Amino acid sequence: MSTTDAIQNLTSAVQEHTNTTQNFLDEADTRVNQSISTNNNALTIIMTNTLRKQVEAVSGGRNTVVIDDQGNENVMVVIPRFDVDALGLPALNLGTGTHPAFITNGAPRGEILIGKYLASAPASGNGGCSTVGGVQPKVSLNYDQTKALHNNKGANWHMMSVHEWAAISLWSLANGTEPRGNTNYGRSHENHLETARRADNGIAGDSSGTGRTDTGKGPASWGHDGTDFGVQDLAGNVWEWLDQFKVEEGRIITTVDNDPSVAETDWYSHNAYFDSVNEGVSGSVGEPKLSDRVVNRNGDLGSSSGGGYTQRAHFSEIPKDANYTPNELLRQLLIESAVNANVKGGIWVRNFGSRFPFRSGRWSSGSTAGLGALHLGNVRSLSSSDIGSRSAFFV
Secondary structure (H helix, E strand, O other): OOHHHHHHHHHHHHHHHHHHHHHHHHHHHHHHHHHHHHHHHHHHHHHHHHHHHHHHHHHOOOEEEEEOOOOOEEEEEEEEOOEHHHHOOHHHOOOOOEOHHHEEOOEEOOEEEEEOOOOEOOOOOOOOOEEOOOOOOOOOOOHHHHHHHHHOOOOOEEEOEHHHHHHHHHHHHHHOOOOOOOOOOOEOOOOOOOEOOEOOOOOOOOOOOOOOEOOOOOOHHHEOOOOOOOOEOOOOOOEEEOEOEEEEOOEEEEOOOOOOOOOHHHOEEEEEEEEEOOOOOOEEOOOEEEEOOOOOOOOOOOOOOOOEEEEEOOHHHOOEOOOOOOOHHHHHOOOOOOOOOOOOOOEEEOOOOEEOOEEEOOOOOHHHOEEEEEEEOOOOOOOOOOEEOOEEEEO
């Protein structure tokens, strides 16, 4: 064998040994990474279970923690099922039986979980949204983006529905715990000592800058049950998109119970319309009224423009046309009211085109904010820095 052949054979042997060593190292690295990943997942589960147990222990089981499919933490408030007649609000004429928030496709639920805080961008960077306190709410998404945001959290997650909002609101009214909130640039317009940190770190009450506050930073009186364990920031701060409800050319359309799986095209069209007391197609043209038809339309059919609108400082004071047939489900959803004494909040309506709801009010809404506040003046494509949302979860 020549010297050249010997060198070539030696080189080949060295290369083969190097490849074998590299393959071994690659396999070892893969096993180590898999082990680390498994341990990290186990550690995450342990930490999550520990956090959930701590939250449940501190709150007496009223709060819990659910991790969504994107790995984001969500502090949730447990809302047990109740019957509307058990609320002790006979003047509201709510009927009898289980509130529709606890019924899905005709089947009752024992409880539902509602986001304790407004949805926010997760600190983990996982994408989607989280439900934690002490951060700024996630805003500036339109209706469809918001609905997808919550649906993408996984099975049984959904954007809070009009049914769920109404159930919490009626419970608060019955228990005398109707919450205050950020309705005056970082403070409550009813109690100026009730404040929270503003997005711009500005002074509470200063009308300049951005008066939006951090999630859950307010006092206990900003919770739906008057405690730190209730659903926070339902009155003011930012408007909240709600699902399973819209107004089409003035006609009220909802699902018949709390079923986010029902396609929008299959929602139920009630024989109930928002008519206008006065004629007019520009600016504020007076107040809305409930009717079995629209006589005074405030814009062109099918239009998504601004145009005219109607408003009332308290939603429950909307007059009813003589031909209107009162609707029990709409009373249970706080769209109609049998009497003027109901939860606080104004109403704004455009009875042309497709209009999608948000409730609550914003940081500058003052006395027109509240559990009854209902805005039906905008289209699904609207996005704004004063509109957020809240997650809900079926168990």
